[in-house]
Structure formats: C-alpha cells, structure tokens
Amino acid sequence: MYSWYLKINIVCITFAISSVIGYKPVIIIHGVLSGNISMIPMAKRIEEVHPGTKVFVTDRFGGWSSLRPMWHQVLEIGSDILDFMVFHPDGVNLIGYSQGGLLARGILQQYPEHNVHTFISLSAPQCGQYGTKFLHLFFPTLACETAYELFYSMVGQHTSVGNYWNDPHHQKLFFEYSNYLPFLNNLIVTERSGSYKKGMTKLTKMVLIGGPDDGVITPWQSSQFGCFDSNETVVNMKDQGFYKNDSFGLRTLDKDVPCRPPDNNVIWS
Numbered sequence: 001m002y003s004w005y006l007k008i009n010i011v012c013i014t015f016a017i018s019s020v021i022g023y024k025p026v027i028i029i030h031g032v033l034s035g036n037i038s039m040i041p042m043a044k045r046i047e048e049v050h051p052g053t054k055v056f057v058t059d060r061f062g063g064w065s066s067l068r069p070m071w072h073q074v075l076e077i078g079s080d081i082l083d084f085m086v087f088h089p090d091g092v093n094l095i096g097y098s099q100g101g102l103l104a105r106g107i108l109q110q111y112p113e114h115n116v117h118t119f120i121s122l123s124a125p126q127c128g129q130y131g132t133k134f135l136h137l138f139f140p141t142l143a144c145e146t147a148y149e150l151f152y153s154m155v156g157q158h159t160s161v162g163n164y165w166n167d168p169h170h171q172k173l174f175f176e177y178s179n180y181l182p183f184l185n186n187l188i189v190t191e192r193s194g195s196y197k198k199g200m201t202k203l204t205k206m207v208l209i210g211g212p213d214d215g216v217i218t219p220w221q222s223s224q225f226g227c228f229d230s231n232e233t234v235v236n237m238k239d240q241g242f243y244k245n246d247s248f249g250l251r252t253l254d255k256d257v258p259c260r261p262p263d264n265n266v267i268w269s
Helices: 003-020 036-049 063-067 070-086 099-110 160-164 171-177 193-201 220-224 250-256
Strands: 026-029 055-057 092-097 116-122 205-209 266-268
Touching (some): 036 055, 063 160, 070 092, 070 160, 092 099, 099 116
Parallel strands (some): 092 116
C-alpha cells in the first residue's frame, strides 16, 4: 500500500534510527492489508546501517486478517513482543507503520511492563482516520459521510478500521461505540487509564513521521496526533484536549524528552 511513500520514509527511518536507536534490537509492525514481507526493505536497511542489529518483523495478521479488531491484534502481537523482550532485557525499539503504528501504541499502553526505549510511528493514524482515500482501500462503495452508520455499530467494531474511524460530525456515536481509540487516548476513564499512561511515559523517546504527501491517512496530521473538528479544520496535537490534559502522557513526553526541531516530515518528541 502506497509503497512509494514508504520507500521515501525509509530514508527518514534510517536517519531516526541512526540518531536514537543505536544497536538495540528493533521490532517492526506492518501496516493494514500488507504483511511482514512489505517491511523487509526497512529491516534490511536497518541491518545495513547497524550491522549485527537484531530485527524482528511480526508475521501476524497479514493481508485481510489485518482488518480484525485492534484489541485482538494488540493482545496477539503484544504477547509475541513480550516474549521477544525476555531475551533482550536491556531494551528494544519499536517501529509501527500505518495501522501498525496505532497497534504499536496500543501494545505500549496495554503492557506498561514493556522495555521499549524508542517508539517510531511511521504514517500512522494516531488520532484516527476520516477520509475516502483510506476508506476505499477496503470499502470501495462506502461514502465517507455515511461510513459512521457501519463503523459505529456492533458489526463495525469488529473491524480494525471501525475501531479508529474518527468522524468529526458524529462524536457522540464515536464515544458510544468505538472501543479502541477513545480508550487508548484516555478520553474514557477506566481502571486501565493509569496503566495506559504509564506505558507511554515509560518511553525514552517517541518519533512521529508523516506528511502531506502521504495520500492515504486523512488528515495527514493524524500521524502527529492531529484530527478534524466539526468544521473539518485540523486541530493540531498541542491544541488537542488530550494533550493539554496530558491524558495519556503525550505532553509529558513532549516536555521531558529531548526534542529536535521538525525536519521535513519528521517530528521529534
């Protein structure tokens, strides 16, 4: 999926890895409707830049199975990652591409006992998705304006896309039905909210990569925690309520972790 954009961002990933990862083992989670094979170029590039680095690319939920519910994928892939961490007690680094970036964040928050040092989110819909370019990859006849009728239902919540579909015109239904993104952002407080925040603030560094040439994630600022308001105007990360309230530790990361200024489509926090 949009492989040309991924190839361009492998350069950004390589730069980020050179700056922040060192020689810690690297875990990669692929995107939606793809599989571990699509991440091989990235894995090879990491190994070229840092010979001897162990790279683990998950082979779970490839192809159409990537549309299974997000929490199901988080638990399955998360279990594999925890097993991998046992053999690397000095810490690992985590890269998530597209939907895989949102899965990666779910794993970090679901398992605060993780030992991830740096999390790189590559073109991931961290603030959800609302756009036809992405939607029509899976549901070619579904209109953006009426997609909520499917996704904000018991049936729709059995799809990964429905779990992070963020319709700015139907926020009441988003909070009523969506069982992933509003919980991950601690917009709905539960007994797990403290653990979700701990899992994020435990990171040493987070790198957010995305830009207007993405062509699929809508708005593209979602890769940097921005999303539409009811007027379909983008509300950027620092203007989001979950940032101002530090609901899941995003502001803490932005404040406490050494920052670098944006470089092209790379945001460091």
